[in-house]
Amino acid sequence: MDRSDFNNVQKCGSPLLFLTREEMELVHSGALQVLREVGSDIQHEGAREMLRKVGCGVKGKRVFMPEGLVEWAARQAPSHIHVYDRDGNIAMDLGGRNVYYGTGSDCPTILDVYTGEHRPFTYKDMEDGAKITDALPQLDFLMCCGLMYDYPVTSYEHQYAVMLRNSTKPQVVTAANRESISNITKMAIAVRGSLEELSKRPLFIMYNEPTSPLNHTFDAVDKLIYCAENQLPTNYSPCMMTGATGPITNAGGLIQADAECLAGLVIHQLARPGAPIVFGGAMYNMDLKCMQPTYCSPESIVNNIALAQIGRDLYHVPTWGFTGCSGGKVFDAQAMNESAQYVFAVGFGGVNLNHDVGFMNYGLTFSYEMLVAANETISQMRRVFDGVVFDRSHMAIDIIKKVGPKGHYxxxxxxLEYNAEMWLPDLTDRADLEKWERDGRTTFEQRVKARAIDIIENYKPKPLTPEQDAAVDEILRLADAAAEKK
Amino acid sequence: MSKLSELAVIVEYGKLREVEAAVAAALDEGNAPIDVLNVGLVDPINVLGEKFRLGEIFVPELLIASRCMKTGVEKVRPMLSGGDVKSLGRAICATVAGDMHDIGKNLVALLMGSAGFEVVDIGMDVEPEAVVEALRENPDTKIIGLSALLTTTMYSMKDTIEALEEAGLRDRVKVMVGGAPVNQKFADQIGADGYATNATSAVDLAKKLVGVSG
Structure with a gap:
């Protein structure tokens, strides 16, 4: 059911904060020390030149950033980013403790809803993913779910076209390089009309990441600069596997991740001061027996929320989060448990832009059942975030007096009036045993699967206009032709 | 829309403050009191009862509409002859001795009232003798509904049925039992006539016990 009228900001007496002010300063100070003394490897000559000009030490590809420059950059970035849907309506206000949920991107495999097998992700799966995300009211934005192998060079462009055609929700996009993000931008311009309109009412946020530890690839930096120059929002999220590509402790992981985020922030703000950027990232420990990133371990949940807290409360920028994912291989109790914990945690942590709903198998497999199930979890959690409303009518003292001892309500x-404010289950069973048996003794998993299939087979998303559709086709044709030439 | 249909809508939507005026308007329009009763007041409750059974509406919607119906019935009752007001019969509901949990019993009583029973709710923590006394006071009672939430109090149901037997009244009524710890086996053991798992099926059971198909 649609509970989008619920608040996105959790309201309780004491919001979840992992760090004290002093602890945030410790992380910040540690990151400044790393950036100045250890330095960052920046694989982008133009960016190194830009950094040299403002006083950074540069030795080969290693760049040493002075504290003052880093803090200057943090002060330039805006505290809120407003994101709009395909129709031009405001969809997300990233900033403060506002909480939004969306899918993840680029899984190589999908857990087939019909057969239950793990198999390579296809074009049709991407269409299904966009439709399902569009149909689920609690999903606020869309990432591409899986990696389409149908188009080896231009997969990001084709993924974006599918998202644009099958959902009106805003997107977080992945792209290979400057060329691919500029092709994606052209498609978004085909919807908005012009680059000016697109930067005024952003339809997508670029997903971008450094390579831990402390390394910044040419393409990552180049995409950061592209987004800054065009005033298009981006994030810059390390995906650190603590114990392997970062220190295993929470505090150590936070300091290195902060340094990586800040290095990106400096380059981004130098390219265009005031350009919109989302701060935060993941520090999931590597399981040192099976050598897999744990993704939704308790430690990674704490790290994710703590880094976002630093972004929000120390740097005053919008924040990036992870949620709704599992290391499980099939849609089972483990998957649901891990997914629900993360949905709850980032909501109470007040993290803004939370992606990866639907991820399983450490982000190697996407599950549409997970996505449908998480919609129900998010719906419940948003009711929880609403907390307690206090006004005369809600306090109900008159009614308590009227009904009195031994009466009933x-x-x-x-x-009746306030029953409308109660959360209502959609796929969650509340029937008594007798009715549940009469209705077919279905499990949650079976109901979720049926819903996913129902959306895949019957949901009709709002199409692009014929003109927009033709423009997208032409952009894809040119991108494919250019790829062919290489 | 005719005034009669307007009345039915007002009852269905539970607009308590508008019922009396709507009944008067329907009568002024020239409708026979019996039609005002059946079409304007009872039919919408039957519609809601079915919707509730199917899980389409919430219990307060049904109960508030029932209050509307009762208010309307009081208004037309003086104009009806005795046989016009159809009832499924009188029923006594009680939470048994030792038990202070009555919300389930209340719900059953309210839903039975909505379905057309004349319910005498004698409250909670009711001693077996008090049930017998209530039956003496209401000799036309067809059903006694007994409720308990606790495993420690459910045996009061057995005591109550035995009290009815000792008073020589057991054969005059059907006894139905319910509550979280109760099941069909227990109902059979203590000699009850029926058991229901929830309030909706309790109404169906009550109808079956008085010979009206649910």
Missing amino acids: LSEEHT
């Missing part, structure tokens, strides 16, 4: 109009 079942026939009161007050009950």
Whole structure:
């Protein structure tokens, strides 16, 4: 059911904060020390030149950033980014403790809803993923779910076209390089009309990442600069496997991740001061027996929320989060448990832009059942975030007096009126045993699967206009032709 | 829309403050009191009862509409002859001795009232003798509904049925039992006539016990 009228900001007496002010300063100070003393490897000559000009030490590809420059950059970035849907309506206000949820991107495999097998992700799966995300009211934005192998060079462009055609929701996009993000931008311009309109009402946020530890690839930096120059929002999120590509402790992981985020922030703000950027990232420990990134371990949940807290409360920028994912291989109790914990945690942590709903198998497999199930979890959690409303009518003292001892509230109009504020289950079973048996004894998993299939087979997303559709086709044709030439 | 249909809509939507005026308007329009009763007041409750059974509406919607119906019935009752007001019969509901949990019993009583029973709700922590006394006071009672939430109090149901037997009244009524710890086996053991798992099926059971198909 649609509970989008619920608040996105959790309201409780004491919001979840992992770090004290002093602890945030410790992380910040540690990151400044790393950036100045250890330095960052920047694989982009233009960026190194830009950094040299403002006083950074440069030795080969290693760049040493002074504290003052880093803090200057943090002060330039805006505290809120407003993102709009395909129709031009405001969809997300990234900033403060506002919480939004969306899918993840680029999984090589999918857990087939019909057969239950793990198999390579296809074009049709991408269409299904966009449709399902569009149909689920609690999913606020869309990433491409899987990696389409149908187009080896221009897969990002084709993924974007599928997202654009099958959902009106805003997107977080992945792209190979400057060329591919500029092709994606052209498609978004085909919807908005012009680059000016697109930067005024962003339809997508670029997903971008450094390579831990402390390394910044040419393409990552180049995409950061492209987004800054065009005033298009981007993030810059390390995906650190602590114990392997970062220190295993939470505090150590946070300091290195902060340094990596800040290095990107400096380059981005130098390219265009005031350009919109989302701060934060993942520090998931590597399981040192099976050598897999744990993704949704308790430690990674703490790290994710703590780094976002630093972004929000120390640097005053919008924040990036992870959620709704699992290391499980099939849609089972483990998957649901891990997914639900993460949905709850980032919501209470007040992290803004939370992606990876639907991820399983450490982000190697996407599950549409997970996505459908998470919609129900998010819906419940948003009701929880709403907390307690206090006004005369909600306090109900008049009704308590009227009903009195041994009375009941079942026939009161007050009950009927405020029953509308109660969360209602969609796929969650609340029937008594007798009714549940009469209705076919279905499990949650079976109901989720049926819903996913129903959306895949019957949901009709709002199409692009014929003109927009033709423009997207032409952009794809040119991109494919250019790829062919190489 | 005719005034009669307007009345039915007002009852269905539970607009308590508008019922009396709507009944008067329907009568002024020239409708026979019996039609005002059946079409304007009872039919919408039957519609809601079915919707509730199917899980389409919430219990307060049904109960508030029932309050509307009762208010309307009081208004037309003086104009009806005795046989016009159809009832499924009188029923006594009680939470048994030792038990202070009555929300389930209340729900059953309210839903039975909505379905057309004349319910005498004698409250909670009711001693077996008090049930017998209530039956003496209401000799036309067809059903006694007994409720308990606790495993420690459910045996009061057995005591109550035995009290009815000792008073020589057991054969005059059907006894139905319910509550979280109760099941069909227990109902059979203590000699009850029926058991239901929830309030909706309790109404169906009550109808079956008085010979009206649910």
